[in-house]
Amino acid sequence: MRIGDGYGEMLLAALEEGGDILEIVERDDGLIMASRFGPEAYLAPFPKWPSRQRRALRLARGRVLDVGAGAGRIALRLQEKDRDVVAIDASPGAVEACRRRGVRDARVLRVEDVDESLGVFDTVVMYGNNLGLLASRTKARRLLRRLHAITSDRGRILGECLDPYEGAGAEHRAYHERNRRRGRMGGQLKIRIRYRDVATPWFDYLFLSREELGELLDGTGWRLARTIEDEPPLYIAVIEKEPRAPASRTG
Amino acid sequence: MRIGDGYGEMLLAALEEGGDILEIVERDDGLIMASRFGPEAYLAPFPKWPSRQRRALRLARGRVLDVGAGAGRIALRLQEKDRDVVAIDASPGAVEACRRRGVRDARVLRVEDVDESLGVFDTVVMYGNNLGLLASRTKARRLLRRLHAITSDRGRILGECLDPYEGAGAEHRAYHERNRRRGRMGGQLKIRIRYRDVATPWFDYLFLSREELGELLDGTGWRLARTIEDEPPLYIAVIEKEPRAPASRTG
Numbered sequence: 001m002r003i004g005d006g007y008g009e010m011l012l013a014a015l016e017e018g019g020d021i022l023e024i025v026e027r028d029d030g031l032i033m034a035s036r037f038g039p040e041a042y043l044a045p046f047p048k049w050p051s052r053q054r055r056a057l058r059l060a061r062g063r064v065l066d067v068g069a070g071a072g073r074i075a076l077r078l079q080e081k082d083r084d085v086v087a088i089d090a091s092p093g094a095v096e097a098c099r100r101r102g103v104r105d106a107r108v109l110r111v112e113d114v115d116e117s118l119g120v121f122d123t124v125v126m127y128g129n130n131l132g133l134l135a136s137r138t139k140a141r142r143l144l145r146r147l148h149a150i151t152s153d154r155g156r157i158l159g160e161c162l163d164p165y166e167g168a169g170a171e172h173r174a175y176h177e178r179n180r181r182r183g184r185m186g187g188q189l190k191i192r193i194r195y196r197d198v199a200t201p202w203f204d205y206l207f208l209s210r211e212e213l214g215e216l217l218d219g220t221g222w223r224l225a226r227t228i229e230d231e232p233p234l235y236i237a238v239i240e241k242e243p244r245a246p247a248s249r250t251g
Numbered sequence: 252m253r254i255g256d257g258y259g260e261m262l263l264a265a266l267e268e269g270g271d272i273l274e275i276v277e278r279d280d281g282l283i284m285a286s287r288f289g290p291e292a293y294l295a296p297f298p299k300w301p302s303r304q305r306r307a308l309r310l311a312r313g314r315v316l317d318v319g320a321g322a323g324r325i326a327l328r329l330q331e332k333d334r335d336v337v338a339i340d341a342s343p344g345a346v347e348a349c350r351r352r353g354v355r356d357a358r359v360l361r362v363e364d365v366d367e368s369l370g371v372f373d374t375v376v377m378y379g380n381n382l383g384l385l386a387s388r389t390k391a392r393r394l395l396r397r398l399h400a401i402t403s404d405r406g407r408i409l410g411e412c413l414d415p416y417e418g419a420g421a422e423h424r425a426y427h428e429r430n431r432r433r434g435r436m437g438g439q440l441k442i443r444i445r446y447r448d449v450a451t452p453w454f455d456y457l458f459l460s461r462e463e464l465g466e467l468l469d470g471t472g473w474r475l476a477r478t479i480e481d482e483p484p485l486y487i488a489v490i491e492k493e494p495r496a497p498a499s500r501t502g
Contacts, residue, residue, distance in 0.1 A: 001281020022285035024275060030252020031448045034273035034285035171448045197282045197422045 006195035008093015011042065011071050013195075015097055028190040028202060029175055042071045043101075046080075049073075052228045053127055056158045056236040062122025065150075067111045068130035072098035079104060086118060112143055114150055121150060124157045131159030131237060132205035136188055137216065140206065144220040148241070157222065157239035164189075164207035166233035185212065213237055257446035259344015262293065262322050264446075266348055279441040279453060280426055293322045294352075297331075300324075303479045304378055307409045307487040313373025316401075318362045319381035323349035330355060337369060363394055365401055372401060375408045382410030382488060383456040387439055388467065391457065395471040399492070408473065408490035415458035417484035436463065464488055 014021045021037040046054065057077065062084075066075045069087035075098065078085040088109040089095050098106035111126075111133050124147055126133065134140035147157065164176065164187030176186035187207030193200045208216065214224045221242055228236040265272045272288040297305065308328065313335075317326045320338035326349065329336040339360040340346050349357035362377075362384050375398055377384065385391035398408065415427065415438030427437035438458030444451045459467065465475045474493050478486040 020287065022273065022287060024283055024285050029448070030450065032275055032445045033447070034275050036271065036273060036287060194283045196284070197280070199281065 002198045003201055004198045005091050005093045006198035006200045007193045008091040008096065009198055010093075010193070010195040011091075011097045012093050014042065015071065015100060024194045025191050026194055026199075027175070029178075031171060031175070042073065044073060046073075046077045050231060050234075052230045052234070052236050053160070055230075056228045056238065057125075059156060059158060059238060060123040060125060061154070061156065062152065063120065064123045064125060065114070065118070065121040067124060067126045068128065068133060069098055069103070069106060070094055070128060072101050072103040072106065074125055074127055075103045075106065076101060086121075088114065112139065112146070114146060116150060118150060120152050122152050122154055122156065124151065124155070124159075126157065126159040127236075129160050129162055129205075129207075129234075131161040131213075132189075132207060134206045134208075134216070135204040136206060137185055139204070140216050141220055144217065144222055148221045151241065153241060153244065155241045157237070159237045159239060161213065161235060161237060162207045163187075163209045163233035163235065165209055187212075210235065210237070253449045254452055255449045256342050256344045257449035257451045258444045259342040259347065260449055261344075261444070261446040262342075262348045263344050265293065266322065266351060275445045276442050277445055277450075278426070280429075282422060282426070293324065295324060297324075297328045301482060301485075303481045303485070303487050304411070306481075307479045307489065308376075310407060310409060310489060311374040311376060312405070312407065313403065314371065315374045315376060316365070316369070316372040318375060318377045319379065319384060320349055320354070320357060321345055321379060323352050323354040323357065325376055325378055326354045326357065327352060337372075339365065363390065363397070365397060367401060369401060371403050373403050373405055373407065375402065375406070375410075377408065377410040378487075380411050380413055380456075380458075380485075382412040382464075383440075383458060385457045385459075385467070386455040387457060388436055390455070391467050392471055395468065395473055399472045402492065404492060404495070406492045408488070410488045410490060412464065412486060412488060413458045414460045414484035414486065416460055438463075461486065461488070 010021060010023060021042055023035050023037060026032045064078055064083060064085040066085055066087040069075055069089045072087055075085045075087040087098050087103050087106040090110040092108050095106045095108045134143055179186050179188050185206060189205045190202050191205050192202045210227055217223055222239050223242050225238045225240045261272060261274060272293055274286050274288060277283045315329055315334060315336040317336055317338040320326055320340045323338055326336045326338040338349050338354050338357040341361040343359050346357045346359045385394060430437050430439050436457060440456045441453050442456050443453045461478055468474055472493055473490050476489045476491045478488050480486045
């Protein structure tokens with residue numbers, strides 16, 4: 001088994017061969033899940049997206065950062081609408097897929113490495129459960145402050161997530177409990193993607209309840225404005241910047 | 252991760268939840284494959300089977316042993332035709348699935364443990380690549396002799412297999428080569444099935460070219476009569492008993 005860009009190889013193969021994507025995700029306790037994604041998940045045009053994703057995208061204003069862009073469907077949709085969008089993904093294969101499909105500005109970049117050199121954004125889109133890239137309590141706060149620094153005063157995050165506790169089976173509840181005993185958040189998954197003879201490195205991926213997300217945002221300059229839901233336990237969190245404290249008149 | 256009957260749990264879940272089966276097979280070098288099986292692979296009625304399987308089943312005469320019966324589709328088809336069939340599978344979950352679906356005689360039994368207590372069979376069916384249960388050169392010869400002992404003079408094996416060399420990609424060719432260096436047959440795979448938090452134990456599963464199969468049968472009392480093919484590199488081997496040497500008139 002090679003350690004490498006299994007996720008990117010999977011996307012490029014799907015582009016070349018067509019058809020469904022069978023994505024294999026392995027958790028560090030050995031749980032393994034294969035999910036079949038029809039084109040609607042990675043490659044589809046806007047009308048085939050889940051309703052929550054279409055509805056939330058109306059809230060994407062101004063200049064957009066598409067985080068974990070995958071095969072670029074969000075960036076492509078925004079380009080169609082003449083929007084200024086930068087697509088980033090940690091996977092070189094995913095960025096290659098974005099470029100082949102016509103995304104004009106796609107970059108190999110981990111979200112934790114974004115900085116002012118990218119310019120200022122008004123909206124950060126993290127679809128496909130990519131709010132999970134918050135990774136852990138500590139990393140989340142660091143990342144949220146970083147996103148705060150590269151967004152305008154009307155900055156907004158549209159982050160898709162999954163409530164890990166809603167309807168969780170025994171094997172998931174045991175995992176959440178083990179996490180808590182180790183000081184991790186319940187839904188902090190250590191996972192990797194496997195594709196044929198390649199596995200990605202293990203990485204943390206954070207699933208949060210709406211309440212946990214609200215608490216996590218506290219003190220970061222962001223607040224949970226609302227959620228958009230059509231297929232719970234999935235939800236899209238609309239996260240907005242807290243208004244700046246007004247400058248003191250007497251200061 | 253538990254070690255257990257992941258294969259059976261997968262089949263029972265498919266029965267209960269309906270829909271496609273996503274089967275995850277892991278090879279001992281870390282290669283992993285998810286395959287989507289629509290109902291035609293495990294649950295479908297006869298008219299939806301691949302043509303080679305329908306054609307070869309016409310050759311199933313007399314009393315039938317269905318080896319690696321899975322969810323029982325072959326046994327069910329033969330029962331419909333008022334045929335006497337015994338379904339065996341090493342997986343308790345698979346046998347439970349057979350029974351729930353109406354297979355009258357389904358037993359938890361590994362093919363290498365069959366013996367005269369089951370009675371005499373005229374046909375042994377090993378569909379779904381189950382000729383792979385031959386496992387290795389040594390085990391194959393032992394198993395073929397055992398099947399010889401529990402079959403009538405007109406005994407016949409209908410064994411489905413895959414030629415591992417036809418169109419094999421680099422990661423497969425390297426595996427074949429490694430096998431040969433270790434004295435194993437090229438297509439001798441060490442694999443396991445993974446389903447959610449369960450993995451089956453590792454087991455050998457043998458893919459053979461038609462030529463290798465012919466050589467392997469040599470001296471076992473069986474011969475390769477012909478193959479039935481519609482989707483190479485898959486094939487169904489029709490394996491028949493060699494005629495007994497006539498009793499010597501002068502002996």
